[in-house]
Amino acid sequence: MNIKKIKKISKEDDAPSILTKRTKLEKVVYAIAFIIMFIYAISLLYPLFYLTINSFQDALVYTDNLIKGENPFAFPSTWHPENYITAIQGMYMTDSWGEKVYLPEMFFNSLWYCGMALVAGVFSCSCTAYILSKYRFKGRNFIYGLFIVVMTLPITGTGGADFKLFSDLGLYNNPLYVLITNLGGYGFNFLVMYGVFTNVSWSYTEAVFIDGGGHFTAFFKVMLPQVISPIIMLGVLGFIGQWNNYTTPLLYLPDFPTVSAGLYRIQKSFLRDGDKPAYYAGLMLATIPLIVLYMCFSEKITKNMAIGGLKG
Amino acid sequence: MQSKKKEYKTIFPEGSTDISDNDVAVVSPKKKRNSLKIQETVFIVVLMIIPLLHVAIFFFYKNMSAILLAFQDARTGDWTLDNFPKFWEQLTTPVGNNIGMAFQNTMIYFGNKIFLVMPLSLIMSFFLYKKVLGYKVFRNVYYLPAIISSLVMVTAYTQFINPKGPLDQMLTLFGQSLPPEGLLGREETATTTIAIFVIWTSFTTDILLFSGAMSRVPFEIIEAAKLDGCGPAREILSIIFPLIWPTYSTQFIFALTGILSATGPILLFTNGKYGTTTISFWMFNEVYGDGTIGGTGSYSMISCAGLCFSAVVVPLTLFIRWLVEKIDVAEY
Numbered sequence: 001m002n003i004k005k006i007k008k009i010s011k012e013d014d015a016p017s018i019l020t021k022r023t024k025l026e027k028v029v030y031a032i033a034f035i036i037m038f039i040y041a042i043s044l045l046y047p048l049f050y051l052t053i054n055s056f057q058d059a060l061v062y063t064d065n066l067i068k069g070e071n072p073f074a075f076p077s078t079w080h081p082e083n084y085i086t087a088i089q090g091m092y093m094t095d096s097w098g099e100k101v102y103l104p105e106m107f108f109n110s111l112w113y114c115g116m117a118l119v120a121g122v123f124s125c126s127c128t129a130y131i132l133s134k135y136r137f138k139g140r141n142f143i144y145g146l147f148i149v150v151m152t153l154p155i156t157g158t159g160g161a162d163f164k165l166f167s168d169l170g171l172y173n174n175p176l177y178v179l180i181t182n183l184g185g186y187g188f189n190f191l192v193m194y195g196v197f198t199n200v201s202w203s204y205t206e207a208v209f210i211d212g213g214g215h216f217t218a219f220f221k222v223m224l225p226q227v228i229s230p231i232i233m234l235g236v237l238g239f240i241g242q243w244n245n246y247t248t249p250l251l252y253l254p255d256f257p258t259v260s261a262g263l264y265r266i267q268k269s270f271l272r273d274g275d276k277p278a279y280y281a282g283l284m285l286a287t288i289p290l291i292v293l294y295m296c297f298s299e300k301i302t303k304n305m306a307i308g309g310l311k312g
Numbered sequence: 313m314q315s316k317k318k319e320y321k322t323i324f325p326e327g328s329t330d331i332s333d334n335d336v337a338v339v340s341p342k343k344k345r346n347s348l349k350i351q352e353t354v355f356i357v358v359l360m361i362i363p364l365l366h367v368a369i370f371f372f373y374k375n376m377s378a379i380l381l382a383f384q385d386a387r388t389g390d391w392t393l394d395n396f397p398k399f400w401e402q403l404t405t406p407v408g409n410n411i412g413m414a415f416q417n418t419m420i421y422f423g424n425k426i427f428l429v430m431p432l433s434l435i436m437s438f439f440l441y442k443k444v445l446g447y448k449v450f451r452n453v454y455y456l457p458a459i460i461s462s463l464v465m466v467t468a469y470t471q472f473i474n475p476k477g478p479l480d481q482m483l484t485l486f487g488q489s490l491p492p493e494g495l496l497g498r499e500e501t502a503t504t505t506i507a508i509f510v511i512w513t514s515f516t517t518d519i520l521l522f523s524g525a526m527s528r529v530p531f532e533i534i535e536a537a538k539l540d541g542c543g544p545a546r547e548i549l550s551i552i553f554p555l556i557w558p559t560y561s562t563q564f565i566f567a568l569t570g571i572l573s574a575t576g577p578i579l580l581f582t583n584g585k586y587g588t589t590t591i592s593f594w595m596f597n598e599v600y601g602d603g604t605i606g607g608t609g610s611y612s613m614i615s616c617a618g619l620c621f622s623a624v625v626v627p628l629t630l631f632i633r634w635l636v637e638k639i640d641v642a643e644y
Contacts (some may be wrong), residue, residue, distance in 0.1 A: 017608075021538075023543075024541075026543070029442055030442070030495045034444050034445050034446065037439065037446075038450075039584070041446075041453040041454065044454065044512075046468060047460065047464050047465050047468030048456075048464075051464060051467065068476070069480065069481060073478075085608075124363055125361070127359040128359070128360065131356055131359050131360055135352070137352075137356060143364070146367065150367060152565055152568075152569045153624065153629070154568065154570065154573075154624055154625050156592075156621055157378055157615050157616070157617050157620055158615070158618060158621065159595045159598065159599045159611070159612065160378065160381055160598070160599060160611020160614040160615055161374050161377040161381055162374060163611065164381075165370075165374055165377060165427055181370070183362050183363065184366040185360075185366065186361030186363065186367070188566075191562075191641075209348075214351050214355070214384060215351055215355035217560045219359075230334065230517070241458075244459075244460075244461045245463065246463070249431060250600060251600055264579075267463070280467070283464050286461060287459075287460055287464055290460070290461075295452075298455075302451065302524065
């Protein structure tokens with residue numbers, strides 16, 4: 001009697017034979033797809049590679065190579081890690097008070113800017129999503145519809161009114177701007193958390209009520225911990241988005257430049273002086289934390305990213 | 313006959329001496345229901361009050377303020393309708409870096425998003441879903457443009473298309489070369505160059521979302537399709553696409569919502585020169601100016617332009633959204 005060996009199927013490949021079994025024509029198609037996708041992936045890695053190589057280049061050699069059209073990917077004959085020191089200690093921009101703002105201060109600004117934005121944004125969206133997905137009360141449908149309308153109406157031209165409003169509220173050039181503007185509780189985060197809470201069983205809350213707990217206990221001690229994974233995903237994505245956002249700090253927080261806004265303002269003066277490798281070093285310093293952060297949470301982000309539609 | 317009293321356990325504040333640990337408090341059902349209802353109401357109000365205030369101030373008040381600004385003179389603040397003829401003149405003048413040029417470029421970026429980026433994202437997501445060789449690496453690398461700052465991507469891209477850069481060296485092999493002023497220094501090529509950059513860096517969130525949606529398609533459906541001899545084209549068109557339609561349509565609606573703010577990193581590339589301005593950049597620049605506090609101060613023209621564009625685009629968007637929602641969702 002022949003006993004067939006049962007092939008161990010890994011967690012990742014629940015059904016490898018169907019998803020990966022291909023006909024000859026499909027193999028050709030997938031081969032072409034692979035080549036195109038590979039070339040595209042290489043092209044996306046090019047900026048990192050280019051900037052990393054040239055951030056260790058000598059400034060004069062870099063400029064000389066650029067003028068002569070020499071190989072831009074050539075490894076430096078002499079490596080200059082001091083470009084990174086120059087980026088930290090030598091690159092600065094001037095705020096409206098005439099004070100010099102260096103890269104470390106910009107990093108500090110980015111940290112509190114991103115932290116406040118994502119804590120306020122993710123928390124407020126979690127609250128509104130929980131209420132609207134789990135509770136039925138008068139006006140619930142109206143509020144949900146209102147949030148959807150606010151998100152999906154393509155209104156434009158409010159830049160001037162925005163500026164005037166924030167100035168009148170005293171939020172212009174004020175760190176509280178970040179907190180106040182992110183407490184809306186609607187937007188992409190709301191959609192994600194709404195879908196997440198919809199799929200969390202109400203029986204957890206009922207169990208809390210039976211044990212004598214209230215709604216606040218149920219939300220903060222039971223329901224929020226249930227959805228910690230998507231919250232972390234939104235937090236990471238929000239952090240990355242806010243870190244790279246340069247237009248909002250440029251407009252509304254000119255004296256609190258974040259890394260992105262500061263590097264934008266620096267590039268005009270620094271590149272004029274010709275020290276591009278040091279500028280590239282500054283860009284790399286701003287980018288490396290985000291890459292590390294994404295790599296730590298990439299699995300969580302991929303698994304939790306889901307939106308289901310705007311019906312309702 | 314002694315009436316039966318329903319006994320309920322209830323929570324007393326800590327430190328209360330009204331009841332011992334062994335006793336059970338007697339509370340009427342109606343009072344308990346009222347108490348729970350009040351707790352629930354307080355909970356809902358506490359959690360919703362700030363978001364609702366936020367909508368009231370930063371959506372309704374702000375938009376009303378913008379509408380009123382459209383009817384005010386920028387310098388004097390007097391009520392006027394003069395902004396509208398000025399807007400029309402700027403929209404219809406064929407030459408110059410004006411609102412008409414901005415609108416045209418905005419439509420280019422929007423069209424690229426809807427007709428190029430989203431369909432291509434769908435196809436690429438399909439191959440990732442089908443586990444093309446290296447799919448795990450591709451999935452992470454394709455998200456890099458969302459992680460890496462625009463400053464980095466623009467800097468590298470600008471150096472690549474520099475007249476003495478790698479692109480010029482590649483073209484030299486074919487007997488061609490870039491113009492001396494570069495692709496970004498000419499009106500004929502500047503917008504196209506930036507549009508190509510935007511397409512190059514746009515396959516991030518869509519791929520992540522579409523791949524996620526595809527991974528939730530029940531395996532049994534794919535298996536049944538395979539057993540029926542379904543090829544990849546039929547699979548993506550007749551099975552995958554209908555099943556991930558809620559995700560695709562949501563992204564489509566978000567893209568539609570951003571129709572007037574479709575743009576590229578104009579500030580980083582050309583600062584709006586060489587015919588590259590978009591509606592979004594034009595409005596930003598009117599507020600930001602050269603960085604001085606308050607920018608140019610011409611908020612009235614921004615509000616007027618916004619009002620006119622929104623008056624046309626909002627009903628159009630709502631109509632298209634209604635059409636999209638008419639499409640049946642495949643349940644599984």
